[in-house]
Amino acid sequence: MPVPASPLARLERHARNRALEVAVTEPRAGSWASLTWNELYRRVIDGAAGMIEAGVDPGQVVVLRIPAGIRQLELELATRVAGAVPLLLPEHLDTDEVARLLDGIGVRLVVVDDESRLALLRRAALSDAQLFECDDRSWERLRGMGLERRKRQPDLLTWVAGARAGAPSGAVLGLRRDKAEAWLFRPESSGTLSDLTGDDVVLLTGEATDRLTTVVRDAHLTAGSTLAWIASPDQLEAALAHVAPTHVLLDHATARVLEDLIEHGTVGGAPWHTAPRDVLEAMSAHVAEARMSAKARKLAAEVSALAPWWGGRLRLLVLDARVNRTVGALATSLGFRIGRIAHHPAARLDLAREHAVVAVPAPPEVEVATVSLPRRGRAGDGLDAAFSLAGPGCAQDR
Numbered sequence: 001m002p003v004p005a006s007p008l009a010r011l012e013r014h015a016r017n018r019a020l021e022v023a024v025t026e027p028r029a030g031s032w033a034s035l036t037w038n039e040l041y042r043r044v045i046d047g048a049a050g051m052i053e054a055g056v057d058p059g060q061v062v063v064l065r066i067p068a069g070i071r072q073l074e075l076e077l078a079t080r081v082a083g084a085v086p087l088l089l090p091e092h093l094d095t096d097e098v099a100r101l102l103d104g105i106g107v108r109l110v111v112v113d114d115e116s117r118l119a120l121l122r123r124a125a126l127s128d129a130q131l132f133e134c135d136d137r138s139w140e141r142l143r144g145m146g147l148e149r150r151k152r153q154p155d156l157l158t159w160v161a162g163a164r165a166g167a168p169s170g171a172v173l174g175l176r177r178d179k180a181e182a183w184l185f186r187p188e189s190s191g192t193l194s195d196l197t198g199d200d201v202v203l204l205t206g207e208a209t210d211r212l213t214t215v216v217r218d219a220h221l222t223a224g225s226t227l228a229w230i231a232s233p234d235q236l237e238a239a240l241a242h243v244a245p246t247h248v249l250l251d252h253a254t255a256r257v258l259e260d261l262i263e264h265g266t267v268g269g270a271p272w273h274t275a276p277r278d279v280l281e282a283m284s285a286h287v288a289e290a291r292m293s294a295k296a297r298k299l300a301a302e303v304s305a306l307a308p309w310w311g312g313r314l315r316l317l318v319l320d321a322r323v324n325r326t327v328g329a330l331a332t333s334l335g336f337r338i339g340r341i342a343h344h345p346a347a348r349l350d351l352a353r354e355h356a357v358v359a360v361p362a363p364p365e366v367e368v369a370t371v372s373l374p375r376r377g378r379a380g381d382g383l384d385a386a387f388s389l390a391g392p393g394c395a396q397d398r
Helices: 007-017 037-053 070-081 095-102 115-121 136-152 156-163 211-223 233-243 252-263 276-287 294-310 325-334
Strands: 022-028 031-036 061-065 085-088 107-112 130-133 172-175 183-185 189-191 201-205 226-230 247-250 316-319 337-339 341-343
Touching: 007 037, 007 070, 007 156, 007 211, 022 037, 022 070, 022 233, 031 037, 037 070, 037 136, 037 156, 061 070, 061 115, 070 085, 070 156, 070 211, 070 226, 095 115, 095 172, 107 115, 130 136, 136 156, 201 211, 201 233, 211 226, 211 341, 226 233, 233 252, 233 294, 247 252, 252 276, 252 325, 276 294, 276 325, 294 325, 316 325, 325 337
Parallel strands: 022 226, 061 085, 061 107, 085 172, 107 130, 201 226, 201 247, 247 316, 316 337
Antiparallel strands: 022 031, 172 183, 189 341
16 A cells, blocks of 8 residues: 655645635634635644744654644644654543553653643653643744744755655554553544545544544545534534535444434424424335335425435435444435445554654754944945945945
8 A cells, every 4th residue: 555645745735736725614603713725734834843843853742632623633733744643542541541551652742722631641651741731822832933943944844754754644542442451553444535535525523532533634634625523413413504515424423313413403494394203214114115105105205305404415424333224215315325434453553663753953053143233434444345335325424
């Protein structure tokens, strides 16, 4: 399997070819916030250089404890572009397991959006790690540091990409195992995601630490599509209406309640049918080619009223769970496909052995002039060559 281009190369390509297209969008404070590919690229490269300026070297580990959304995506990509390894730990891990997983890894930076997210790490030995509480102001400061570093060292991130060429850059997750010790692993999959293109609009649900959302984020970086990312099922209906996705990818938690969301869905602020359960059952029976009365067949056809609920242009629905009879029949009735993501087995990862740390070359030192400004002299008095008069008509000092 060919090694994908570096995160930096993929970002540069989309910033050049899809500059003003929306890269990522999320619900925020009653509205929607978005970044174009050019904006995402600029913010990520400045953030990456800022991490390096703060002391993060390629190959070191950065623990991210940030909720799903644009900021998490920015930080994860900045970590990857800086050559470091983003490590995401699910909340349901035990604190003792977390301590064991982090022991010997050499965590360089811990990024949280709130102090409460440090509770999961309270037993871990992180005396050599820096803590970065990432609110809007601190993220701006870090990116400002990075911009200044890139001005002094324009080839910094290109050098990092070359130094880490061939090394895996994707996010690493903690995996809880019921009857054994927790693992670290890097999610991989095959199937639907390889078909994404830059023209697709992907609606994704799930936490940042979910293996589905992790592989989708990497596929999004490769394809250059638009990504709308929500964390919880209760945001699904509004997101469908706002972004009108071509692809909907639902994590296990949302997939489990999808049928209930469909049954109670609204279109234009009103229930899509007065008897939605009856319609869904009739539709399922019709798709299964059961013997039905004319009245039942007519009722089954009324499922067409649900089509606008999906946004109007859905082509593919992917559930990170088994597809039940109702959802499968709905896809047949409304004309979209059911896709599949095949998760590869979670191979245990030894980060301490996998990643060699590389020291970044220091930026050139800025020379500061130690002499006073040159002075204007009388004609023939030997003017300082660095000081030029404004023109031949300038009066000389007296």
